[in-house]
Amino acid sequence: MNDGKIIPMTDDIKIPPRRPLTLKDVSEASGVSEMTVSRVLRNRGDVSDATREKVLAAAKSLGYVPNKIAGALASSRVNLVAVIIPSLSNMVFPEVMTGISEVLDDTPLQPVVGVTNYLPEKEEEVLFEMLSWRPSGVIIAGLEHSDASRAMLHASGIPVVEIMDVDGEPIDAMVGISHRRAGREMARAICKAGYENIGFLGTKMPLDHRARKRFEGFTEALAKEGVEVMDQEFYSGGSALKKGREMTQTILERSPDLDFLYYSNDMIGAGGLLYCLDAGIDVPGRIGLAGFNGVELLDGLPRKLATMDAGRREIGREAARIIAGRSDGSITETGQRVELTPKLQPGETLRRW
Amino acid sequence: MNDGKIIPMTDDIKIPPRRPLTLKDVSEASGVSEMTVSRVLRNRGDVSDATREKVLAAAKSLGYVPNKIAGALASSRVNLVAVIIPSLSNMVFPEVMTGISEVLDDTPLQPVVGVTNYLPEKEEEVLFEMLSWRPSGVIIAGLEHSDASRAMLHASGIPVVEIMDVDGEPIDAMVGISHRRAGREMARAICKAGYENIGFLGTKMPLDHRARKRFEGFTEALAKEGVEVMDQEFYSGGSALKKGREMTQTILERSPDLDFLYYSNDMIGAGGLLYCLDAGIDVPGRIGLAGFNGVELLDGLPRKLATMDAGRREIGREAARIIAGRSDGSITETGQRVELTPKLQPGETLRRW
DNA sequence: TCCCGCGCTGTTAGCCCTAACATACCGGTC
């Protein structure tokens, strides 16, 4: 873990320096050349134990922290991986991050997060900013990007992994699930369970392409069974749980015949579930419910919501593995395509025969 | 094949660059010096409109992305702000991040997130790594750090804002609430509502100092009223909602006389609430419940949980303002101390007389 | 006419490190 990094101790710290410390200071303090100090601090090349210890002691007592900016410029190696995601505030991306960190923790690489709020212009900005630091890799959510963004990624020559979604053409590598397929499978499960009057509840987000694709797959599979989505309801902003509750009430009042509600995420699904239970509606007898994501957070609801696990953690891991492999040279191919299989979790809100 | 250096002189020749683009390429393509290109791209100094446009066109057609590593080294200015937090997977830090981004979006600064998982050694590592990039500021959660971490922060000469907590001595500036006080106020509210047999449910995390301080304040204020915490229950890992449910069942079976349960966070509180409602327990008549954090996410529960809003977004904003101000020179003082006031939200799980 | 100041552009000298090569030293071999 602590391979050659100097973490200063308090006891012999000098006065806060006005001029930032450099290798030269450590070199002078330990009586060897800057190069030798550099070698010691990076654990590279042959250095005698005596010298090594002398240098480490000096660095520690000065509280020297190497300047990676200079190091990166000199070696044209940067141990950062840009991770660009739309949001941190739903539960899905933090879990992807966990997967990424798990893998990168065993490498010299470090993730750096940028958030786009689902805005293409913001994505462009964040991407430009990140690329200007010449990271070792880019992990970016989704396959839909502005032309400028695609061009930048392309021109950068940096390994790129697009994650979450595989319904489309990647710039380089991609890791994810087919949201269209996830929608189709859920539709089939619903039909098989005998529901016929189906409502859809989602976010008012034209730019959430994955939600859109799920919906497309969903309606397509329903159509094959001769079923149509009977009513829809959309929301934006606010507490998802509360919105789910409210939307469910609204849609059921408007279309009392509905016997199934498909939610674009688990959180509003949970709100819907709570509403139905409060209102004394028989779930899944009278009405069935399903969400999407499989967020563990929601275990503990009065009834387990039917959902589809997108394998977010595994997506993060796999993407990180590709970047790490390309960075250390153990992978030379480009254009990997990894499709994971979303797992239907029927829970207790989907009727079983 | 094409081994000669090819520098496109017109806008329409684009070849995938084998050698990364530099200022020089843009300079040659536009027929001005590198310095002038640099000035144009940074909007600094006087450049004639004709030249500016020529340069911008060249840069765009080449797809040039400036190298901030070199720029930062030359100017010793880095527009990054290190944000070091324990976790992304509960709802609290993403909200702090939102506040930080809101403010930094109007500045040239960019947040970079590091996650410590509540581990001091990991914090040390992450901090070291971040400081080696010489950021313009550090925003770090908590006031408790290893000696080495404190020393590094001190020696760096970089503005530091410690957030969330104000019960302690900051290295430089701090922004947060008093968790001791939050605990005390909740205790007083509970006593005032007439509850007497109080249980505490929390995380098994000796390193979550803020939870600890809340608990200390809580017991202290109870003691003043002659009341003691009657039973306690702790958990670690897993879905907080589910754990809250299980813990509540456990503690109530063990200590059926309890008439109030104080949870160390809203999520387990919500689990407890769901359990009580399922079990047909009268809330808040027979048993009162309260959590901590005021997460909006949970609006929509069958009953609104009593909680205390920690003003996380505002904490983020205020911290970012301090860093931004110091970075642009509009603030020269150090050692700011900003104490925000947590707001008790009595909800519907606290009896009222 | 000279000189000054202004607006624009160019030149030079680093920023702090690291890659690559050069050198010094040592013991051992023939």
Added chain:
DNA sequence: GACCGGTATGTTAGGGCTAACAGCGCGGGA
């Protein structure tokens, strides 16, 4: 003693950019 290989250390030359200053042409005031 000349030569070797190996280890340990030093020297040199940038990496791509920017700060600071220098230079140039031009118009206007003295």
